[in-house]
Amino acid sequence: MEQWPPDGRRSTLVALTGGNFAQFGVRLLLGAVVPLVLTDLGTTKSRIGLALTGMWAVYALFQFPSGILADRFGERPLLLVGLSGTVVGAALVSITPSIRLYGIFVVVLGAGAGLFYSPASALISRLYQEHGGALGMLTASGAVAGVVYPIGGSYLAARFGWRFSVAVGAAVALPALLMTLGLVSSLPPANSSRSLRDAVDVQQIRELLSRPSVAYTTIIAIITAFTFQAIGSFFPTFLVEFRGVEPSLAGVGFGAVFGISAIAQPVAGLVSDYVSRDFAIGSSVTLTGLAFLILIFVPSNLGLVAGTALLGVGVSWPGTTQARFMDQLDDAERGYGFGLVRTVYMFVGASGSVVVGTLAEQFGWPVSYGAVVALLSVCVLLLASNRIFGLDL
Structure with a gap:
């Protein structure tokens, strides 16, 4: 752990959480306004899903190089470039005239945002010894x-149009950029001697990914990332089309999920620190699957409210899953290693947007979200097997 004054650590954590708020929120906002984009651009759920998968896939691909560059040159420059790209990408999305350019511009947004998270996580892990709780704050x-952007964005979209809403999202990222510029100091690179050519060595990559515990955690992370994409891209559309909710209220429901998650995530992080990572992850995954079943099969308003609330409690795995990775990586490889595994699991998990959108379009929402429940069941079985059979993964 780097020896920084407590005030410096706290201000850095504040700045990084603000930056994560901005870059993550504007991407969630795109999911909240999908029902309006479908009409305005005259497109389909499968095409929107493909565009959003492209955004999240590029976001994922940038995790690895951003981790390598953070190790080599320090985290601060990557954080600043990433937030700048977020502002530019979101601004371009707000003025897109067609679904094709929409697809290109959301990829620009994904690339900018993709430069932020791995360096932020690595920096926090260097500053905090019990990083489960600190990473829980970041997530x-x-x-x-997820509360502020969908609710506020849906309100603005209903009154002024989805383009105005996304433009406001871009503008909100500017203070986050300035806060990072002013509050985050430069640390010496974690591994300044790392060769960039060596960092992309296939044998080295294979060695890290083939470690049994890393491979196991990567599978768990792929399933949870896929599930997150299913929620982040299409949950408001599901509420509108399947549950008959008004678009503005669907944004409120979407925001409620992340509002509850904001409380649940730090708690899950602390539980993972003091009980176990797998217990925290398994509890989150189980609650998420149950929430989907309630939303699909309980048609009353009670089912809608209970399922939405339970979904918010369930979506609390990000910090605990990431802490599980950090446990398996030493200080010198956390930027590099976490960037690599995050790229892998988020790139594969990004398919959740196009898969869920296409399944909903072809077979309906019960089949689409039912497939997500099936994947979550696999995740629970994997976690249970690790404990029951003492695999020590």
């Missing part, structure tokens, strides 16, 4: 963004 800022 919780994304959950808070």
